[in-house]
Structure formats: C-alpha cells, structure tokens
Amino acid sequence: MLIGPPGSGKSTVGTLLAQRLGTSFRDTDADVEAVAGKPVSDIFVxxxxxxxxxxxxxxxxxxxxxxxxxxxxxxxAILSEATQSLLAGHPVVYLQVGLADAVQRVGLASARPLLVLNPRSRLKQLMDERRPIYERLASLIVATDGRTPEDITDEIVKGLTA
Structure with missing residues (x-):
C-alpha cells in the first residue's frame, strides 16, 4: 500500500514496485474514475x-x-477513519516528499481539484495537515526528494523484506 501527498510518486513508484515484486498495480483514483465515468477533477466540480x-x-x-x-x-484517502482502520495490518509505505519536489512533480497548472486556488500554498497546507496521519499509518517511511523512482523502489523492496 502506497500513501502520500500529490507528487510523492505513488503511481510511478507503485508501477515499478509491482513489476519488481512480480504482481499487479492498482490505483484507487483510477477506480473512482471508472465507477464515476469521469475524471476526479470533474467529480469534485x-x-x-x-x-x-x-x-x-x-x-x-x-x-x-x-x-x-x-x-x-x-x-x-487516509482522511477517512474507516480507511485508516482498513489499513491496519497491511504493509503501508508513506512516500514522503518535500514541498519543492511535490510542486515540481505536480506542476502548478495541474487539474488537481484541491489545488485550484493558490496551488503552492494549498499543497503545503494539505501536506502539513495530512503528514501526522501518513506517519501514523506507515509501517515504512521513504523520503523521495531528489531520488529516482528506481532508487525509491529499491528502498521499499529492502524495507518490506527486512
């Protein structure tokens, strides 16, 4: 299970991690879009x-x-108490990212619905609000700033098999 703020690399690293572990990858945002029949940004609007x-x-x-x-x-997703309870007992990896890297990865002109007005400030606020929950739920915390997805994946594989 990968958790973290926008721009932490969950989709990119998740795909690599699944390949490395010889398993499949699934993204709950994609699942939501499939059920709703429209992009996340349109669901918000x-x-x-x-x-x-x-x-x-x-x-x-x-x-x-x-x-x-x-x-x-x-x-x-981690804001839901029901989801927090469901994650108990599962290996949860928190992909930790700093604001500068997150902004660079997300882009300030993105279609992310919670980042529409003053995106840099809003992203910082979301990261600050959610960090304690991410940290509490995580069985492994991996810093992603300035690192390649491959390097991050290597650390996760080592951490999960240790």
Missing amino acids: DDGEERFRELEAEAVRRALDEHAGVLSLGGG
Whole structure:
C-alpha cells in the first residue's frame, strides 16, 4: 500500500514496485474514475468533495478486498477513519516528499481539484495537515526528494523484506 501527498510518486513508484515484486498495480483514483465515468477533477466540480470522498472510501475498501498486489491510495484517502482502520495490518509505505519536489512533480497548472486556488500554498497546507496521519499509518517511511523512482523502489523492496 502506497500513501502520500500529490507528487510523492505513488503511481510511478507503485508501477515499478509491482513489476519488481512480480504482481499487479492498482490505483484507487483510477477506480473512482471508472465507477464515476469521469475524471476526479470533474467529480469534485459536478458532485463535490464529499461525494468524491465517499467514492474513494468505497474504492479503497473494494481494492483491499479484491487486490493482492501493490495499491496506491489517493492523497486524501487516509482522511477517512474507516480507511485508516482498513489499513491496519497491511504493509503501508508513506512516500514522503518535500514541498519543492511535490510542486515540481505536480506542476502548478495541474487539474488537481484541491489545488485550484493558490496551488503552492494549498499543497503545503494539505501536506502539513495530512503528514501526522501518513506517519501514523506507515509501517515504512521513504523520503523521495531528489531520488529516482528506481532508487525509491529499491528502498521499499529492502524495507518490506527486512
């Protein structure tokens, strides 16, 4: 299970990690989009954040029931107490990223719905608010700043097999 803020590398590293472990990769944001029939940004605009969070919590629950491979959770999925409970007992890797790297990776002109107004400030706020939850849920914390996805994947594989 990979958790972390936008720009931490969950999708990129998750894909590499799944390949390395010889398993499949699944992203709960993609699951939400498939169920809703539209991109996450459109769900926020059309249906609101509350509806998105409901779909997200259900996507995480379903993925944990159905998927035995590497799972990437959306950055805010950990806000749900039900999701936090479901993660107990699973290996959870928190991909830790600093603001500068996150901004560079996400881009300030992205279509991420929670970063529309003053994206750099909002991203910092989200990261600060969520950091304690990420840290509490993690069985392994991996810093990603200035590192290649391959290097990060190597550290995760070592950490999971130690």
